[in-house]
Amino acid sequence: xxxxxxxxxxxxxxxxxxxxxxxxxxxxxxxxxxxxxxxxxxxxxxxxxxxxxxxxxxxxxxxxxxxxxxxxxxxxxxxxxxxxxxxxxxxxxxxxxxxxxxxxxxxxxxxxxxxxxxxxxxxxxxxxxxxxxxxxxxxxxxxxxxxxxxxxxxxxxxxxxxxxxxxxxxxxxxxxxxxxxxxxxxxxxxxxxxxxxxxxxxxxxxxxxxxxxxxxxxxxxxxxxxxxxxxxxxxxxxxxxxxxxxxxxxxxxxxxxxxxxxxxxxxxxxxxxxxxxxxxxxxxxxxxxxxxxxxxxxxxxxxxxxxxxxxxxxxxxxxxxxx
Amino acid sequence: xxxxxxxxxxxxxxxxxxxxxxxxxxxxxxxxxxxxxxxxxxxxxxxxxxxxxxxxxxxxxxxxxxxxxxxxxxxxxxxxxxxxxxxxxxxxxxxxxxxxxxxxxxxxxxxxxxxxxxxxxxxxxxxxxxxxxxxxxxxxxxxxxxxxxxxxxxxxxxxxxxxxxxxxxxxxxxxxxxxxxxxxxxxxxxxxxxxxxxxxxxxxxxxxxxxxxxxxxxxxxxxxxxxxxxxxxxxxxxxxxxxxxxxxxxxxxxxxxxxxxxxxxxxxxxxxxxxxxxxxxxxxxxxxxxxxxxxxxxxxxxxxxxxxxxxxxxxxxxxxxxxxxxxxxxxx
Numbered sequence: 003x004x005x006x007x008x009x010x011x012x013x014x015x016x017x018x019x020x021x022x023x024x025x026x027x028x029x030x031x032x033x034x035x036x037x038x039x040x041x042x043x044x045x046x047x048x049x050x051x052x053x054x055x056x057x058x059x060x061x062x063x064x065x066x067x068x069x070x071x072x073x074x075x076x077x078x079x080x081x082x083x084x085x086x087x088x089x090x091x092x093x094x095x096x097x098x099x100x101x102x103x104x105x106x107x108x109x110x111x112x113x114x115x116x117x118x119x120x121x122x123x124x125x126x127x128x129x130x131x132x133x134x135x136x137x138x139x140x141x142x143x144x145x146x147x148x149x150x151x152x153x154x155x156x157x158x159x160x161x162x163x164x165x166x167x168x169x170x171x172x173x174x175x176x177x178x179x180x181x182x183x184x185x186x187x188x189x190x191x192x193x194x195x196x197x198x199x200x201x202x203x204x205x206x207x208x209x210x211x212x213x214x215x216x217x218x219x220x221x222x223x224x225x226x227x228x229x230x231x232x233x234x235x236x237x238x239x240x241x242x243x244x245x246x247x248x249x250x251x252x253x254x255x256x257x258x259x260x261x262x263x264x265x266x267x268x269x270x271x272x273x274x275x276x277x278x279x280x281x282x283x284x285x286x287x288x289x290x291x292x293x294x295x296x297x298x299x300x301x302x303x304x305x306x307x308x309x310x311x312x313x314x315x316x317x318x319x320x321x322x323x324x325x
Numbered sequence: 326x327x328x329x330x331x332x333x334x335x336x337x338x339x340x341x342x343x344x345x346x347x348x349x350x351x352x353x354x355x356x357x358x359x360x361x362x363x364x365x366x367x368x369x370x371x372x373x374x375x376x377x378x379x380x381x382x383x384x385x386x387x388x389x390x391x392x393x394x395x396x397x398x399x400x401x402x403x404x405x406x407x408x409x410x411x412x413x414x415x416x417x418x419x420x421x422x423x424x425x426x427x428x429x430x431x432x433x434x435x436x437x438x439x440x441x442x443x444x445x446x447x448x449x450x451x452x453x454x455x456x457x458x459x460x461x462x463x464x465x466x467x468x469x470x471x472x473x474x475x476x477x478x479x480x481x482x483x484x485x486x487x488x489x490x491x492x493x494x495x496x497x498x499x500x501x502x503x504x505x506x507x508x509x510x511x512x513x514x515x516x517x518x519x520x521x522x523x524x525x526x527x528x529x530x531x532x533x534x535x536x537x538x539x540x541x542x543x544x545x546x547x548x549x550x551x552x553x554x555x556x557x558x559x560x561x562x563x564x565x566x567x568x569x570x571x572x573x574x575x576x577x578x579x580x581x582x583x584x585x586x587x588x589x590x591x592x593x594x595x596x597x598x599x600x601x602x603x604x605x606x607x608x609x610x611x612x613x614x615x616x617x618x619x620x621x622x623x624x625x626x627x628x629x630x631x632x633x634x635x636x637x638x639x640x641x642x643x644x645x646x647x648x649x650x651x652x653x654x655x656x657x
Contacts, residue, residue, distance in 0.1 A: 032363040036370050039463060039622055046478075047461040140353055144478075149637075160461055160480040161607055161637070166353035176358045178477075178607045178637035206609065206636045207359070 028142040028191045042191070046144055049193030050160060056129035057158050059095040059148035060084055060104075060118070060185060066151035068158075068186030069094070069118065070195055071128045076102070076120030079198050079217055080185030082109035085116045088229040094120050095152045108224035111232050112289045113171035113216045114200040116185065117224045129187060129195050131214050134283075137173070137196035141165045145177035145209075147186025147199060158186075165196075166208065170247050170285045171216045173197045176207035219284035230290050238293035239318030241301070243268060245285050251275070251306075252282045266316045273306040292318065360476055360609065368465060371624035372474045377448040378626075379467035379617040380414040382407075382424070382438070391467065391617030392438065393629050394449045395651060399440035402647065403616030404631055405429050406596045408436050417471035428654045433642045434596055434631055437654050450618050450626035452644035452651070459483065459627060464606035465620045466630060477608035483643060489598040491550040491573025493518040497529075497540035506530040506561060507540055517574035523560070530566065531559035547573070597632035603640035604628050610639060 027038035028045060056071040060080060067084030071077070078094060085092065085106035092104045102120040109116030120126075137143070145161045163177035175188065179202045188197035188211050197211035217224065242261020243254050252274040257264045274282050277291050278301055295301060297320035304313040356362045365372065380392045382403055389411050392403035401414065401424065408426070415421050428437040440447070459479035468475050494516020498508035506528040512519050529537060532546045533556055550556060552575040559568055592612045604627065606619065612633040618626045619641045628641030 032357055032361075033367040035367050036622065039367050043461065043463055043622060050461050139351065140357055155484045156481050156605070158481075159605070159638075160478060162478045163359045164353060164357065166358060167351065169351075174352070176360075178609075180635060180637050 026191075031140065042142060045191045046160075046162060049189065049191065050144070050146075052127075053129055053187070053189050053193050054146060054158060054160075055097055055127040057097055057146045057148075057187060059152035059158075061093040061095065061151070062086070062090065066148070066182050067184045068147035068182065068199070070146075070187035070198070071120075071126045072131060072195065073128050074125045076104075076122060076124070076126050077128075078104065078118045078120065079187070079195070080116045080118060081198055081200050081212065082111055082114045082116035082229070083200075084185040085109055085118055087231065088227045092118060094118070095148075096126075097158060099152075099154060108226060108228045110220065110224075110230035110286060110290060111235060112230055112293075113212050113220075113286050115171075115198065115212045115216050115220065115224065117217075129189070129193070131218070132190060132192075132194040132196045134215050134218060136194065137165060137168065137190055137213065139165055139168055141196075142191050143175055143177065143188050143196060144191075145175065145179060145183065145186065145188050145199060145211075147179070147183035149180035149182040151182050159183075163207070168213060171212060172200075173211040173213045174203075174208055175211060177209060178206050179209040216284065216286055219287050220290060223290055228294070230293055235289075235293045236321055238321075239295035239297055239299055239301075240321045240323070241288075241292045241316065241318060243274070243288075245274060245288065247285060252285060252288065254305075262316045262319055266314050268303070268305065268314070268316075269307065271307070275304040275306055275311065277301050277303055279304075297323065364476065365474060368463075368474055368476065368622075371465065371620060371622070374448070374450070374624055375465055375474050375618065375620055376417045376467045376471050378450045379471055380416055381471065382411040382616065383413045383415055383421070384410045385412070388469075388613050391614050391630070393616065393618040393626070394447050395452075396449055396655070397447050398445050399442055399447045400427075400655075401438045401440065402629060402651065403436050403438065404594075404596075404629075405431070405434045405436035407594070407613065407615055408438070411438065414438075414440065417467070430650050432599075432601055433646060433650065434600070435629065435642065435647065435650065437651075450620075452648045453621075453625040453627050454645050454648055456643070456645045459604050459606075459621070463622045464608050465622075466608050466610060466614075466617055469611065469614050475608045475610065477606045477639075479604055479606045481605040483602055483604050486598055486600045486603055486640065488548075489552065489576050490548045491552045491554050491556075492516070492547060492576045493521075493523070493556075493571050494574060495523060497543060499540060504528065505536075505538075507537055507543055517571050521569050521571040523558070523569060523571070524562065526562070528561040529558055530561055531557075533557050534559070552576075591636060592633075593635060594632040597634050597640065600631065600640060600642065602643055602646060603631065604643050606639055606641065607637050608639060615639075 027041035058069045060067045060069050069078040069080035090106040094102045094104045104118045104120045107117040161177040163175045167174035183199045186199045187195045190196045197213050200210045200212050202209050242258035242263040244256040254272045300317045302315050378394045381388050382390045382392045390407040392401040423441040424438040464477045494513035495518045496511035498510045509527045615630045619628045621627050628643045631642045632640040
């Protein structure tokens with residue numbers, strides 16, 4: 003018995019020691035000293051050499067923002083408030099100053115995610131996107147962008163920080179941002195895009211980004227040049243649930259009184275599974291689907307309550323009708 | 326020009342109808358953030374030097390700037406234009422000593438002060454002579470009260486920052502007509518020209534008694550001037566000629582009056598242009614913390630902070646420029 007225990011512990015200890023030597027400095031809860039800081043610095047420098055080539059400045063007729071190229075044929079992720087609407091003519095300036103004309107694709111004011119495509123047959127260096135749930139609280143990251151617009155002698159600006167918050171279509175970091183950074187990319191230390199800069203906070207070190215997951219969840223909607231505008235959000239269908247992504251899935255946190263959701267029996271705590279057969283993998287997917295329907299349209303909502311799956315057909319109303 | 330970054334999603338928020346109830350966003354413990362205590366601990370190898378070699382330059386009870394101790398006999402370098410009227414300094418231990426200005430370097434906006442004290446064992450920084458790219462390297466300076474350090478990153482290439490020049494705040498008509506002088510197409514509200522009484526439709530005939538025929542000539546004349554300089558215009562209005570004196574303004578203030586990046590920045594350095602070379606970093610400092618040293622991870626002093634440019638940007642004069650200036654000063 004004694005022999006068995008010793009073997010058991012020895013067997014347990016080997017993988018643990020292997021694991022600890024494999025932990026990178028930037029994966030620790032906090033860097034422990036000079037060596038770790040040096041490793042983080044070197045990792046940023048190595049990936050930055052590659053990532054910076056995908057960062058662009060975006061000029062519209064009334065302002066300047068930033069963006070990041072994510073495909074060889076010139077697809078660019080940015081913020082919805084930089085492009086404003088679909089089908090808008092824009093100018094994209096590459097890191098080396100080369101200019102290309104571009105056309106905005108889709109976006110959403112709900113998350114502030116936006117897309118555009120450069121109007122050319124050239125091939126571009128591009129950045130890869132992190133997978134769903136790849137980025138999490140406390141991860142080291144860096145922000146790139148062209149604050150105050152493209153500046154030839156300065157180029158893009160690099161800021162380092164950590165993820166200080168992430169929930170649904172919002173991520174916060176303490177990377178220090180400025181106007182004009184909007185739409186620029188946030189990278190993890192592997193050099194993958196984990197977010198897009200959305201809006202700056204009054205505090206310089208609590209700025210907001212759109213997580214990459216938001217783009218992945220609504221990719222087809224944006225690529226199909228559909229844009230969820232403020233007007234659409236106001237005039238479209240209204241369901242009346244407040245939801246958020248939890249460990250269990252898309253969970254209803256509250257029901258609007260006198261809303262269709264209340265009338266048709268949805269409850270706080272229900273897990274939303276699909277709408278009209280479309281799997282719900284983000285809160286925004288639900289928001290976009292409902293807002294692109296019209297008041298009077300019905301949707302079939304599949305949900306889970308007490309481990310039982312149910313579905314209900316709900317006619318949507320208009321937002322004003324509720325008030 | 327509109328710079329994106331400020332939209333607030335009122336409607337998106339109203340969709341959630343009760344944000345307080347819904348918001349379950351868990352924020353990272355402040356001690357683990359970039360400038361949190363845990364992360365600061367990792368820099369402990371060099372934080373003592375950063376704190377001890379930085380001083381606060383004072384006029385009465387007001388902190389004018391930080392300063393950098395550069396010599397064991399008690400010499401301090403700081404930002405010249407912020408140190409006007411500095412009478413004393415305060416160390417990280419809270420001790421106060423009188424100071425006297427000894428030298429100035431206009432080009433880099435640096436000043437040399439002497440501590441009026443017999444001590445000859447002052448802690449001091451040694452300037453790195455290397456001229457290497459600092460982009461993506463850690464940047465470390467002392468905190469405002471010299472009790473701890475502040476961390477940032479060098480985020481853009483070192484470069485020359487050109488002179489801003491003085492501006493009147495007018496838009497000039499490009500097309501030259503048969504008439505003499507240059508037509509004022511627009512006067513920017515609250516600009517130097519507006520305050521001096523210049524009006525749209527005026528024709529500028531002479532600048533400082535020299536005739537002008539094109540906007541280019543006027544712009545050239547302005548480029549030789551600094552903000553605050555006085556110029557004399559001879560103008561024609563309603564077929565009558567008259568003289569107008571204009572005290573020139575800052576370009577950034579005149580044209581970016583509504584630039585929200587500047588509005589959100591809080592106070593920034595008065596002089597933040599016309600430097601031969603700067604390093605750019607984002608250490609959280611305020612306009613009255615310029616003049617202190619900035620270090621790399623190895624604890625080498627790589628520059629002296631010289632300008633707070635906006636809410637997230639500082640410039641520093643690189644050490645390899647300061648070394649030679651200091652040698653020249655000390656020899657004299």
